[in-house]
Amino acid sequence: MTAKQAIQGTPDTTAIGPKDNFGPAEVRQTKAADLPAILQLHRRAFGPGRFALTAYRIREGTPPISQFCRVSERDGTLIAAVRMTEIEVGGTGGALLLGPLAVEPQYVNKGYGRQLIASSLAAAREKGLQLVILVGNSSYYGKFGFVPVPRDQIVFPGPVDPGRILAFELAPGAIARFHGPIRAIRTDQPDK
Numbered sequence: 001m002t003a004k005q006a007i008q009g010t011p012d013t014t015a016i017g018p019k020d021n022f023g024p025a026e027v028r029q030t031k032a033a034d035l036p037a038i039l040q041l042h043r044r045a046f047g048p049g050r051f052a053l054t055a056y057r058i059r060e061g062t063p064p065i066s067q068f069c070r071v072s073e074r075d076g077t078l079i080a081a082v083r084m085t086e087i088e089v090g091g092t093g094g095a096l097l098l099g100p101l102a103v104e105p106q107y108v109n110k111g112y113g114r115q116l117i118a119s120s121l122a123a124a125r126e127k128g129l130q131l132v133i134l135v136g137n138s139s140y141y142g143k144f145g146f147v148p149v150p151r152d153q154i155v156f157p158g159p160v161d162p163g164r165i166l167a168f169e170l171a172p173g174a175i176a177r178f179h180g181p182i183r184a185i186r187t188d189q190p191d192k
């Protein structure tokens, strides 16, 4: 089975486990109590320049957790996290912005990123969402079925390399329905 097939067809993400001898991580929904550890993880994975990125401007002022955010834990320690922010594009909802995705440096390249992406996409599909957008590296996200968005179709609130705007269709043909400015929907409630 390819990575793309695994994500699209297998909501049980434990089946797409890490490929090392560390053993599986537990993937679960993010809670408010995870936020300090996620902040530290982002510091280690990205460094101080991260706040200048345009994707951060979209998320600014939004609740830090949605029901689609996920973390990975091993032996009770958080080792990876992905944030998913509910957005609309040109007034059309039913979409998410994926990111940041970060894995603790000592655990990279062991399948934990893949496992988190699979889990958050499965949750989004289950809730009937249509599209997941991100700004990132197509050589990585392309493995999971993310494809480039046609140039100028989605307008960001700052500079973005157009080749890094990628989308994953949860519903066939969804990309074509999302045109215009991207903005976060700010009504999402964090988990307690």
Ligand SMILES: CC(C)(COP(=O)(O)OP(=O)(O)OC[C@H]1O[C@@H](n2cnc3c(N)ncnc32)[C@H](O)[C@@H]1OP(=O)(O)O)[C@@H](O)C(=O)NCCC(=O)NCCS
Pocket: 003, 045, 046, 099, 100, 101, 102, 103, 104, 107, 108, 109, 110, 111, 112, 113, 114, 115, 136, 137, 139, 140, 143
């Ligand atoms: C980028 C990152 C999230 C990937 O997570 P990960 O757990 O290391 O990746 P996985 O082990 O799930 O990798 C899955 C596949 O992608 C490949 N891969 C990993 N990192 C990659 C990268 N930066 N570019 C291209 N391919 C990559 C792996 O080799 C693997 O390939 P395979 O399926 O052919 O074996 C992680 O390395 C990380 O946190 N890096 C620092 C922060 C960062 O750059 N985040 C970017 C997203 S905002």
